[in-house]
Amino acid sequence: xxxxxxxxxxxxxxxxxxxxxxxxxxxxxxxxxxxxxxxxxxxxxxxxxxxxxxxxxxxxxxxxxxxxxxxxxxxxxxxxxxxxxxxxxxxxxxxxxxxxxxxxxxxxxxxxxxxxxxxxxxxxxxxxxxxxxxxxxxxxxxxxxxxxxxxxxxxxxxxxxxxxxxxxxxxxxxxxxxxxxxxxxxxxxxxxxxxxxxxxxxxxxxxxxxxxxxxxxxxxxxxxxxxxxxxxxxxxxxxxxxxxxxxxxxxxxxxxxxxxxxxxxxxxxxxxxxxxxxxxxxxxxxxxxxxxxxxxxxxxxxxxxxxxxxxxxxxxxxxxxxxxxxxxxxxxxxxxxxxxxxxxxxxxxxxxxxxxxxxxxxxxxxxxxxxxxxxxxxxxxxxxxxxxxxxxxxxxxxxxxxxxxxxxxxxxxxxxxxxxxxxxxxxxxxxxxxxxxxxxxxxxxxxxxxxxxxxxxxxxxxxxxxxxxxxxxxxxxxxxxxxxxxxxxxxxxxxxxxxxxxxxxxxxxxxxxxxxxxxxxxxxxxxxxxxxxxxxxxxxxxxxxxxxxxxxxxxxxxxxxxxxxxxxxxxxxxxxxx
Amino acid sequence: xxxxxxxxxxxxxxxxxxxxxxxxxxxxxxxxxxxxxxxxxxxxxxxxxxxxxxxxxxxxxxxxxxxxxxxxxxxxxxxxxxxxxxxxxxxxxxxxxxxxxxxxxxxxxxxxxxxxxxxxxxxxxxxxxxxxxxxxxxxxxxxxxxxxxxxxxxxxxxxxxx
Numbered sequence: 220x221x222x223x224x225x226x227x228x229x230x231x232x233x234x235x236x237x238x239x240x241x242x243x244x245x246x247x248x249x250x251x252x253x254x255x256x257x258x259x260x261x262x263x264x265x266x267x268x269x270x271x272x273x274x275x276x277x278x279x280x281x282x283x284x285x286x287x288x289x290x291x292x293x294x295x296x297x298x299x300x301x302x303x304x305x306x307x308x309x310x311x312x313x314x315x316x317x318x319x320x321x322x323x324x325x326x327x328x329x330x331x332x333x334x335x336x337x338x339x340x341x342x343x344x345x346x347x348x349x350x351x352x353x354x355x356x357x358x359x360x361x362x363x364x365x366x367x368x369x370x371x372x373x374x375x376x377x378x379x380x381x382x383x384x385x386x387x388x389x390x391x392x393x394x395x396x397x398x399x400x401x402x403x404x405x406x407x408x409x410x411x412x413x414x415x416x417x418x419x420x421x422x423x424x425x426x427x428x429x430x431x432x433x434x435x436x437x438x439x440x441x442x443x444x445x446x447x448x449x450x451x452x453x454x455x456x457x458x459x460x461x462x463x464x465x466x467x468x469x470x471x472x473x474x475x476x477x478x479x480x481x482x483x484x485x486x487x488x489x490x491x492x493x494x495x496x497x498x499x500x501x502x503x504x505x506x507x508x509x510x511x512x513x514x515x516x517x518x519x520x521x522x523x524x525x526x527x528x529x530x531x532x533x534x535x536x537x538x539x540x541x542x543x544x545x546x547x548x549x550x551x552x553x554x555x556x557x558x559x560x561x562x563x564x565x566x567x568x569x570x571x572x573x574x575x576x577x578x579x580x581x582x583x584x585x586x587x588x589x590x591x592x593x594x595x596x597x598x599x600x601x602x603x604x605x606x607x608x609x610x611x612x613x614x615x616x617x618x619x620x621x622x623x624x625x626x627x628x629x630x631x632x633x634x635x636x637x638x639x640x641x642x643x644x645x646x647x648x649x650x651x652x653x654x655x656x657x658x659x660x661x662x663x664x665x666x667x668x669x670x671x672x673x674x675x676x677x678x679x680x681x682x683x684x685x686x687x688x689x690x691x692x693x694x695x696x697x698x699x700x701x702x703x704x705x706x707x708x709x710x711x712x713x714x715x716x717x718x719x720x721x722x723x724x725x726x727x728x729x730x731x732x733x734x735x736x737x738x739x740x741x742x743x744x745x746x747x748x749x750x751x752x753x754x755x756x757x758x759x760x761x762x763x764x765x766x767x768x769x770x771x772x773x774x775x776x777x778x779x780x781x782x783x784x785x786x787x788x789x790x791x792x793x794x795x796x797x
Numbered sequence: 798x799x800x801x802x803x804x805x806x807x808x809x810x811x812x813x814x815x816x817x818x819x820x821x822x823x824x825x826x827x828x829x830x831x832x833x834x835x836x837x838x839x840x841x842x843x844x845x846x847x848x849x850x851x852x853x854x855x856x857x858x859x860x861x862x863x864x865x866x867x868x869x870x871x872x873x874x875x876x877x878x879x880x881x882x883x884x885x886x887x888x889x890x891x892x893x894x895x896x897x898x899x900x901x902x903x904x905x906x907x908x909x910x911x912x913x914x915x916x917x918x919x920x921x922x923x924x925x926x927x928x929x930x931x932x933x934x935x936x937x938x939x940x941x942x943x944x945x946x947x948x949x950x951x952x953x954x955x956x957x958x959x
Contacts, residue, residue, distance in 0.1 A: 343809075402865060526860050526863055
């Protein structure tokens with residue numbers, strides 16, 4: 220049997236287990252859309268903007284660990300997918316973006332809706348392909364999925380000129396049984412000698428900290444991390460991307476570290492004598508000034524990407540390997556090691572950290588007090604949301620203060636439940652990402668916590684949610700300003716709020732939600748919060764937009780002091796440095 | 798310091814752009830670049846010269862290695878190695894005088910073309926000797942010049958193959 224290029228593509232996608240494609244049609248993609256129409260197994264979700272498609276597929280990928288799939292047309296379709304590609308690239312999310320391209324003979328002639336997608340996306344993809352022969356489609360799709368999901372995952376673009384999916388040209392469906400790419404061998408076994416050294420260093424430490432990042436989530440190594448710490452009993456901190464990889468309810472969990480990390484997590488990092496970094500990359504939002512970073516710590520760094528090791532902070536014991544396998548090997552090594560960790564010293568260390576927490580730790584009980592206060596604190600919104608969802612929801616967020624408040628106050632106990640744009644910091648991510656998560660787990664509660672700035676960047680997807688009946692809940696932490704920008708302006712620019720407020724031009728979000736066929740609630744008093752959440756979550760089959768007016772003057776603390784600060788230098792309140 | 802990297806890369810459309818783009822994206826400079834398909838033509842060998850501290854060059858090497866199309870990378874500067882460059886230079890016969898020839902004395906060269914007006918020379922030498930030769934000239938001493946860029950290879954038995 221012979222197939223057109225479009226049919227080859229559909230079959231290849233099915234063989235990769237694809238159930239959903241998020242996309243938007245257009246001229247150069249029409250043959251593909253026709254092939255899509257003629258099959259039943261893959262559902263296409265028509266978004267309202269290609270950026271929404273990429274974030275939705277990204278949310279789907281982050282929640283499931285499988286590659287998310289996007290289909291767009293050439294030119295503007297492709298360029299609109301660029302922000303989503305960069306978002307996925309920065310957070311190492313497996314994504315397949317299939318872009319239509321103008322016909323081969325028109326490439327390079329400035330033809331209608333032509334753009335060099337391969338060129339534009341080159342710095343923000345793990346790899347990319349242009350289809351030169353239709354019969355290569357099955358092989359290339361297979362390779363693309365393999366590359367996107369293996370090693371350090373990332374997005375892959377497949378650019379398909381329209382003539383390669385011509386319904387009148389038919390080909391055999393052929394692809395190799397086994398994938399073999401001579402220039403790409405991502406399976407790396409951790410070096411046994413390095414594992415031995417790491418175990419010895421870890422067991423000889425007195426003030427250890429485990430600093431676990433997104434790599435633990437991506438590498439499905441949460442179980443191994445927990446098992447390792449049953450043996451070591453070290454305090455654990457998570458990066459923004461790593462939240463959920465270690466249960467927040469555990470006594471040894473310190474919360475997030477870094478720019479808006481907890482006081483105790485940052486203090487612990489600064490004073491540690493050993494840092495075990497796992498699937499984390501010491502980026503500038505973590506380390507503060509690299510030269511002042513953790514002056515007394517020996518550093519063990521496990522990462523699947525050798526380029527992440529010793530990039531910013533030199534690793535004393537580098538371990539290149541998959542996180543899961545590396546932790547497995549480390550656990551074995553520790554079990555058979557004759558060295559016993561000095562538990563008295565570690566206990567002393569843990570009580571030191573407890574003292575720090577008692578001094579300046581986050582107040583997770585704010586929601587219990589101040590019920591009558593007129594101004595709602597944004598932290599309380601997150602705490603009430605945590606109560607209303609039993610801490611069990613999938614939570615996506617946008618970017619800014621609300622994102623940090625969720626990271627600080629929604630205690631994630633399971634990996635993948637927290638879906639946000641960490642590396643690129645893409646406003647507009649939250650709503651489409653929540654759609655993607657809901658398609659993956661339709662029975663689970665999915666909440667998008669957003670702000671009135673971010674939500675307006677992809678708000679058109681409310682229409683997609685109506686079309687496909689996606690009953691997510693949106694919690695809009697509305698401080699009537701671009702809060703994080705305004706916070707920096709308050710702190711650094713002498714309160715000159717340059718372009719960070721809207722001067723009474725915000726839409727009525729309740730009416731807006733209703734206009735899109737959904738339910739909207741407005742909350743202005745703290746005592747209403749719990750009730751409204753209850754009402755909203757009772758509406759199982761409805762998208763509910765909860766617009767919460769919060770205290771616009773609130774800042775996110777702690778905040779690392781910059782420039783020239785170390786991790787122990789923090790603002791802990793507007794007028795207080797620790 | 799100056800570093801010379803040898804790279805084996807799949808001979809695929811866009812592969813070269815990925816390498817060149819990477820240098821730009823990550824803020825590194827390329828001093829010279831030499832590339833051509835070798836052996837069965839399925840892959841190319843390139844020599845890139847760049848500058849940076851050991852840490853920077855280690856990072857460059859790792860980032861290059863991460864590109865899917867890259868088969869192997871080696872920092873030749875880590876060990877002893879050969880570096881050679883080929884130069885084509887065109888000049889008027891009257892410029893090809895004793896002064897010019899004296900400047901060529903440390904380099905191997907051959908006359909590739911000569912007629913009653915011009916001469917084209919092919920010059921071989923290390924990049925450093927080519928640099929100092931060209932520095933000694935001024936724009937009145939030749940018509941045009943083209944350099945291959947540095948080509949490198951490990952010395953003795955150490956090698957870079959797929």
